[in-house]
Amino acid sequence: MTAPLHFADAREADDLAAFLARLLHYDRAAAVRLQAGSGALAVFGRPPSFEVLAIRTAALLDDTPLDVTVSAGQLLDEIAESEGKAILPEPVTGPPWAGVLPPRGGWREVPGLPRVAGLRGSVTAAVGEFRARAGGLPEERRTRAERDRIGREIWSRTIGATGLPLRAVHAAQSLGFLPPHEVPVALLATGSWLRLRTPYGSIAVRTGAAGTGLTVTAVQRPG
Incomplete structure (x- = not known):
């Protein structure tokens, strides 16, 4: 099992939960790709109505590397806003968009x-x-x-x-x-x-x- 995500601030958990809820409004079966490292988490989602990638970041307390695709709904259910943490659900087979992300540098x-x-x-x-x-x-x-x-x-x-x-x-x-x-x-x-x-x-x-x-x-x- 992957260790829980511990956010640097409870507000980070609140903001991520709000973002996931908005994604699920457009796609109840939405998946998100999570990448973490150096104390930062990036969450990628693709609301189908817009044909774009949406990216939400959050600060974490640890530097453990992470790269996994999970159900947005299950992740939302596992976020404990008051505790500032989230339990990662089991990985899912990523949709095609999850394999092609924007470059990290050169912007x-x-x-x-x-x-x-x-x-x-x-x-x-x-x-x-x-x-x-x-x-x-x-x-x-x-x-x-x-x-x-x-x-x-x-x-x-x-x-x-x-x-x-x-x-x-x-x-x-x-x-x-x-x-x-x-x-x-x-x-x-x-x-x-x-x-x-x-x-x-x-x-x-x-x-x-x-x-x-x-x-x-x-x-x-x-x-």
Whole structure:
């Protein structure tokens, strides 16, 4: 059995529990990949509605290396917020995305990202446009395929000249990474990856050709 995770602060356990709950809202069968070392834990998840990777970090009390994929729901059940610790559930067979993670280094900052208020405003405007266009469809075109087409068109738009797709900002807001108040935000890039970073978590998305700037690592399987 893997030793329990001991968080540096009980609030770290609270924040991780909130993140897992939001992931499960979009996928009740969600899995998360956990990587730990040097006193830090990184939790990777992929909410299917957004086609991005969501990353939440937490500070740990020990430096024990860890790399495992587990059920998000089972992990949430094993978090004891008041004690600041979590018991790791049994590993699961990782989904395909869990074997391809963003690189750990080589990131550079990309200019042109609006402040939080501007990012949230872009999401609000996009949601309003989607509702107006979907609601205005004639009866014979009110299909799931047509609504999906409208959604893909809107959420594939980029934020200015940054190359960051709007769906990544939508994911950041939906997962609690973009609060109503102003916080520092940054856009980072390496290879084919872009990463929207806030104090509450990061959203990573691949924007280039497959095979560029990737970190491919083994996914732990049960047995």
